[in-house]
Amino acid sequence: MADLEMKLLGLWCSPFSRRVELALCLKGISYDYIEEDIQNKSPELLKYNPVHKKVPVLVRDGKPIAESLVILEYIDDMWDDKPAILPQEPYERAMARFWARFIDEKCLPSIWKAFWGPKKEQDEAEKEACENLKALENELKGKKFFGGSSIGYLDIVANFIAYWLDAIQKTAGKTILTKESFPLLSQWKVDFVACKVVKENLPPWERLVAYYQIRIEAAKASNDDGKIQIY
């Protein structure tokens, strides 16, 4: 593979950004990392992602790709000489994409809302979050990782549940992902975070918890109940 300029515009605490870093590391691809300030977006970010103005954005030889799931598939397509992240068989690929979409469109928003949504909607959101997590729990039956015996696309996409959720549970003082209710997911979390390449691509724990604490306080102070963005 020709050595073209590779850079990633990211955010240290964003699970979406860390997904891309994890994929790049799994494939052994070197890149320049540019930390973005979400409150003060750089001209480069606005130039490379004018549509959504969000991180992560991967830029290869000046050509940008945005949206973490799109970037993950690009990395897999581009570096197909390295071990695959997505399954190769079309049905398995469709299932992985289905669950990835489920995580991003149903699971994560319901978890976020259960903890940081409008107070009166939190109980309902918590029920929904648990149903969503149960569906993922079922997907793990008979497997160590979503990807089988080693981590794959869906494990990468589920990174939030493995690590960030704990930080949220800690700051909120409430736990929804318990060993009793979710034995498979609980074990998966431990196994996922124990992987060397994953460990090297996680935000520092104390810093993450402190950061979430600051954001909650800031949202309370500004009366922004329910408007804490997911990033």
Added chain:
Amino acid sequence: MTNDHQHFIPFPSKTETELRVIKMGEEVILLDFWSSPFGMRVRIALAEKGIDYEEREENLNNKSSLLLKMNPIHKQIPVLIHKGRPICESMIIVQYIDEVWQNKVSLMPSDPYDKAIARFWADYIDKKIYSIGKLVWVSEGEVQEAAKKELVECFKLLEKELGDKHFFGGQNLNIVDVALIPFYTWFYALETCGNFSIVEECPHLVGWAKRCMDKQTVSNSLPDQYKIYTHLLELRNQHLAHLKG
């Protein structure tokens, strides 16, 4: 509720051998609903690939046990059932169809970067067009006005991405064309409910839509705009009555 489209698209140029290969033990069933833009996407993809399939119209007020079994998570159409296994979510189904039936026209570019761009725009269409478009035909007043403005901005952005190309996929349809063209069936409803002209705001997009409709694979897969308007109007009236009642 009658279907407006055929469920077997004849291809005069296809040889008998090809037809036999497609039909041989490759049972394909589509759980669908006539007015669903998401169902339309799958119909177009199947037609582009010349795949014979069985279309089953669902009653969304009384979902079949098959639908509930095949899509327990979302309980929604479309669901493609291939060799007894379900695939859900329209753009996931479209990509599955493209990956399984590879000896036919390709709905994805071959270059990884171009693929990523196509996936980005298909994702953009998924995030924006349905929800914003619906606000235009279902609501009124300020909510409708704001949605109209946003929808036109989205269409203009898509026009920019299209540029001078015949289709988003160049000379042939790609997943972006397939993702977007079903919403053309909403244009009459959008314009009538929203009181604006899409061709005035986005002439290039309308030009693109007409080129898509010139293809039998598209026109045979989409219901008539007026039928859709009547259907959406009914939903609008129900929604507004519910808000006031």
